[in-house]
Amino acid sequence: MADPSTRSGFAAVIGAPNAGKSTLVNQMVGTKVSIVTHKVQTTRFPVRGVAMHDDSQIVFVDTPGIFAPRRRLDRAMVRAAWTGAEEADAIIHVVDAAAQTRIGTPDETGSDHRSGDDVARVIDGLKEAGRTAFLALNKIDAMKREPLLELAQTLNDTGVYSQIFMLSATKGDGVGDLLKAVSETMPEGPYLYPPDQAADLPQSLLAAEITREKLFLRLHAELPYATAVETASWEEKRDGSVRIEQTIFVERESQRAIVLGKQGRAIREIGQRAREELEEILGRRVHLFLHVKVKENWSEQRSLYTPLGLEFDV
Template sequence: MSETSETTPTPLVSDKARCGFAAILGAPNAGKSTLVNALVGQKISIVTQKVQTTRFPVRGVAIHGDAQIVLVDTPGVFTPKRRLDRAMVASAWGGAADADALVHVVDAPAASRTSEGRGDGSDKRTHEDVQQVIEGLEKQGRKAILALNKVDVLERAKLLDLSQAFFEKGVYDEVVMISALKSSGLKRLNDLLAERMPQGPWLYPEEQVADTPMRVMAAEITREKVFLRLHEELPYHATVETDAWTERKDGSVRIDQTLYVMREGHKGIAIGKGGETLKWISQNARKDIAEAIERPVHLFLHVKVRENWIEERAHYTALGLDFDA
């Protein structure tokens, strides 16, 4: 895959061809990115145990029979508190507005615990976020496919009760039970999505799995490693930008990136003792980027303090987010 996405249409323009967009909605950490990666068949969206890691819509391309399904992995829907939060939530609903199909991914175990009155604070926040999605669907007058996720850890009786309770809310026309992590239950979801794609030629070549520019995807991969390594130490005060992408004569790529943090104290955390933390982030990001573009990568990652990056219009524009949301 080259740095920029190709837009040359595939030869498949038969009468049977279908192509359209499916927006994947849900509360933070419901498993949306894991589901999109599973449907596409490879990693195109970052996945961590922390919520709100997807900051802008990532589009993956899946093929099921004669249908090409463009999956829009939207940022989680939650109660926004900051400008970035508002932009992310607006982006999620923006991705849903023009989609041919909607999938609402729900963390089934969390929903079950809440319904039984034994959920913790995290489960209660998830319940509130799920209700926001339901209310949003009601306002749009749209029907969605309900994807109850992580069902492999719940008893069947509880799943059936949960499915019935959600279906009675009136915003769903289908329910599927899946485990995105284990790629189970996905055939039926693929069947449903393929049926909802309008007839028409495919938008992307058959081999293309994402339409995010690789310099942006490379930055997202590095940001994922920041989340994985630093956990609670540097939760949401960091971002990564790809400054330069240089093609080398030997077929490899040199990528220069900057990890921006908001405070001087964060810089030391990101670098770590003797540079150990930054080295770990760089090595693991380089490996994943190389696998994504199928070429050797030379990654040079630097850390800088930029106190107000979260309030800079240019940062939002680069990610396709509405600064004024």
């Protein structure tokens, strides 16, 4: 019989691209469950990270960024984000506070304007759904106190936030207070996962995500967003090691040359970094083999959506 004092439930972490959602989830879970890069919209599908606090188990759903979708993949990602929020017991809206205070003086790419639009889009969505959320003002270490308080007041006036937390997901400042507040909102019930489990993500999918992270970190300025990684095979060896073969999909031959690098240097470095992190996560030796394949308009292939839990017909 389950202990009636235990609590468990889902908390969706939503927000604009690059607001720091994945970093925050990793901090609250205490280990890496979502990849983090400088590239916007890195998270493409909901990733579940499991955290324990007192007698509560919180399953954090790290969702893709909410933004104005243009392509099929964009629409699928935004749909996944809102679906995660609709089904959750609690919602955390992560806002890049520093970016909001720069609205009106955007950088050359106009990214700060887009960030402001995306925040407004989330607020409108919460109002339409009749939901309230915890507001996590992130990256506060990059701004001054007065504009931060003004921003908090402005957002609080929208009426969609039950509590406001000011934090730095990277440093961990303020994260504990948010975790405590979320844990208290979880409904009573038995734990959904073993207490020592940190993530609900197939190892083959996690391995593909780790390689995609290293790919973007190594080739951030050169590599287009339209790149995917798929684990083609996973073979358990008798000595306890694992042999993993992965395919990196790009859309043009010129992109394949970028991923390979001069004399194959880029792909070797990406593979080495991915292998080292996988060995640390899996706790065993990993034999990783990467292949680069040109697949025009891969983001229009239905077969690549299903394993990620994304809807194709949106």
